[in-house]
Amino acid sequence: MQTPYISAIYPLPGPDETRPVAQFLSETGQNTGNLIFSAAVLRLVRGLARPPREITDLGEIAEACDGVVLAAANWLQPARDLGEMAALIEQMDKPTVVLGLGAQAQEDRIPELPRGSLRFLSAVSERSASISVRGTFSAEVLDHYGIHNVTVTGCPSLLYHLDRPAQIAPLARPDPDRPLRLGLNGGLPGDRIPARDSPRHVLGRFMLGEARRLGADYTAQTELPLMRLARGALPPEDPAWPLLSQALGEADRARLAGWAAAHVKLFGQAENWIAWAASRDLVIGTRLHGVIAALLAGRPAILLTHDSRTAEMARQAGIPARPAAQALDAGALDPARLLAEYDPAPFNARQPAYLAGFAAFLDRNGVPHRLTPPAGPRH
Secondary structure: OOOEEEEOOOOOOOOHHHOOHHHHHHOOOOOOOHHHHHHHHHHHEOOEOOOHHHOOOHHHHHHHOOEEEEEOOOOEOOOOOOHHHHHHHHHHOOOEEEEOEOEOOOOOOOOOOOHHHHHHHHHHHHOOOOEEEOOHHHHHHHHHOOOOOEEEOOOHHHHOOOOOOOOOOOOOOOOOOOOOOEEEEOOOOOOOOOOOOOHHHHHHHHHHHHHHHHOOEEEOOOOHHHHHHHOOOOOOOOOOHHHHHHHHOOOOHHHHHHHHHHHEEOOOOHHHHHHHHOOOOEEEEOOHHHHHHHHHOOOOEEEEEOOHHHHHHHHHHOOOEEEHHHHHHHOOOOHHHHHHOOOOHHHHHHHHHHHHHHHHHHHHOOOOEOOOOOOOOOO
């Protein structure tokens, strides 16, 4: 390839503070975490970077580009059918390279993929030397479905800096005279999901409640009602009010709204997210890219793993992690203890080979890129 088209979630125009939240989520693929790995791909790949909103005809891409690079996420799951994307790849019929494809399942069980997703995997496999996946579990899923040209690379998010690996800065001794500046994140499902006692609900409520108890800021990635609450735009009749009240331990709606306005953060651009994370002493969360934003800022962060996707990325990238079940069993987070026990060395040691491995993958697939691998042998 010389000029591939870069298919990714593009930064949202305008200031984060004024964008309507429904539009905010829609334009980020219903998860603002997509902005982090997409920003890395848009920076590292040399190609045509034009948001889909600026393209009126697929023929424009076909005429201007000689390949396609897809910034992928945890797309391999039963609820997502990639048939439409498969049809576009077949219609373009150009070399197509996927970066950071992931499978999502509970208890590491092979997910039953829709027919359209199998068609997508076949279309990409035929048009690339190899498919980049986030970890060994995702590779096992592809192997199960007969796709063998696979390379375990991790997620491209950690390549954001291009000319150097991500590194956690030496830990400074916290000032005993001021509270820790904490960032938390989680995933509180909407009230319309019937299983209110599901593990996902329990963990989501726990993380939101801990954010309020600890005086922490909370980055919302998918939680539309919480985002609306933070903007003062949650209707009085919205069924999410009781769920938010329960999670935050507050019945007074005015106080709920005041807390959310002060502490819930929404980001439509990766650089703003990373800049905010740089102001935190510690970030703790269940959301992969909420944690990675802090690691890119050089700040200590801990991923609370709770499914195959988060566990495999923690293993592959050396991300500091603990099982979310441990935090739930303890009944509360202890940030001071977590920070005192924090060891950035394994993550920092892993990153040079992580970057070099991605560069080798891109070279093997003929993708022009801006990565500068560190000196020494590639792995």
